[in-house]
Amino acid sequence: MAYSDRRNIHDRGIGFAATTIVTLTVVSVLLITTCFVLHCKGLSHKPQPNPAIIPEDNQTTEQAQTPENEPEVAPEPTFLDVHFIDVGQADAALVSCDGHHMLIDGGNGTDSSLIFSYLRDHDIAHLDYIIATHVHEDHIGGLSGALNFASVSKVYCTTSEYDSKVFSNLVKYTEKHGAEIEIPSVGDEFMLGGASVKILAVNSTSEINDTSIVLKIVHGENSFIFTGDAERATEQIILESGEEIKADVLKVGHHGSENATTYPFLREIMPKYAVISVGEGNTYGHPTEAVLSRLRDAEATVLRTDFHGDIIFESDGMNLTVTTEK
Numbered sequence: 001m002a003y004s005d006r007r008n009i010h011d012r013g014i015g016f017a018a019t020t021i022v023t024l025t026v027v028s029v030l031l032i033t034t035c036f037v038l039h040c041k042g043l044s045h046k047p048q049p050n051p052a053i054i055p056e057d058n059q060t061t062e063q064a065q066t067p068e069n070e071p072e073v074a075p076e077p078t079f080l081d082v083h084f085i086d087v088g089q090a091d092a093a094l095v096s097c098d099g100h101h102m103l104i105d106g107g108n109g110t111d112s113s114l115i116f117s118y119l120r121d122h123d124i125a126h127l128d129y130i131i132a133t134h135v136h137e138d139h140i141g142g143l144s145g146a147l148n149f150a151s152v153s154k155v156y157c158t159t160s161e162y163d164s165k166v167f168s169n170l171v172k173y174t175e176k177h178g179a180e181i182e183i184p185s186v187g188d189e190f191m192l193g194g195a196s197v198k199i200l201a202v203n204s205t206s207e208i209n210d211t212s213i214v215l216k217i218v219h220g221e222n223s224f225i226f227t228g229d230a231e232r233a234t235e236q237i238i239l240e241s242g243e244e245i246k247a248d249v250l251k252v253g254h255h256g257s258e259n260a261t262t263y264p265f266l267r268e269i270m271p272k273y274a275v276i277s278v279g280e281g282n283t284y285g286h287p288t289e290a291v292l293s294r295l296r297d298a299e300a301t302v303l304r305t306d307f308h309g310d311i312i313f314e315s316d317g318m319n320l321t322v323t324t325e326k
């Protein structure tokens with residue numbers, strides 16, 4: 001081959017290489033641009049977690065698990081309120097979350113009309129749950145009043161058979177609404193709107209106060225523990241279970257009896273607020289100085305139905321506020 005021919009081939013070779021490099025560069029730029037646009041688009045479609053209900057340390061995980069192409073939907077706000085109703089020397093608390101309602105105990109038989117009016121005044125015609133923490137009258141007596149006003153889906157108690165007038169009434173009115181008394185198990189969990197409820201104890205011993213259903217409600221960053229009349233033995237069993245029991249609000253066990261709310265139990269809960277449901281001038285000496293002293297040591301703010309009347313907590317999943325009737 002002549003020199004000039006070889007040069008032509010050589011030149012054509014260089015020309016071909018240059019064209020290839022330019023083409024590759026253009027394709028690369030296009031690819032990078034496309035990836036970048038798609039990536040940004042993907043990010044903009046990621047729904048933001050609701051800071052009201054997801055604890056800060058869980059937010060990253062929540063985002064990572066969200067599918068990229070999910071349409072953008074504003075998170076539903078969720079609100080919880082917990083009413084400790086002043087029923088004197090007895091217990092009754094109404095828990096409402098996002099249009100769902102749960103009544104934990106209903107006071108004495110003589111509180112039936114008060115509970116009836118409370119539900120009527122708050123326009124609550126249906127209860128998702130009734131928790132009868134144990135069979136003593138100061139906890140289940142007024143539940144017939146609730147069931148005279150509102151229908152119910154589920155009724156939990158520690159037993160389905162007990163020989164007393166108020167218990168027979170509870171069975172009768174529960175059945176009137178097509179429900180029956182069920183006995184929950186430790187570890188059972190259910191949702192009440194945006195709040196979760198977990199059973200921490202039930203029938204811990206055969207002593208009736210210690211049969212109490214103990215439960216924890218979690219709403220975003222705020223939490224509540226309800227103890228019924230559970231005392232030391234139940235508290236010990238819960239502690240041994242290793243269950244996470246830290247809570248912002250503790251419904252103090254057994255109206256402030258000295259055999260409940262022991263130091264080890266309090267140390268794990270470390271409540272900001274301790275609510276004592278108790279009757280003015282009651283003959284039991286409740287709440288006892290021993291329990292008030294332990295609550296002072298735990299630096300809990302004590303709220304009492306005998307001093308403050310109805311006590312109402314409100315949670316948006318982040319903030320917790322409390323107002324009292326007096």
Ligand SMILES: [Zn+2]
Binds near residue numbers: 090229254255
């Ligand atoms: Zn009681």
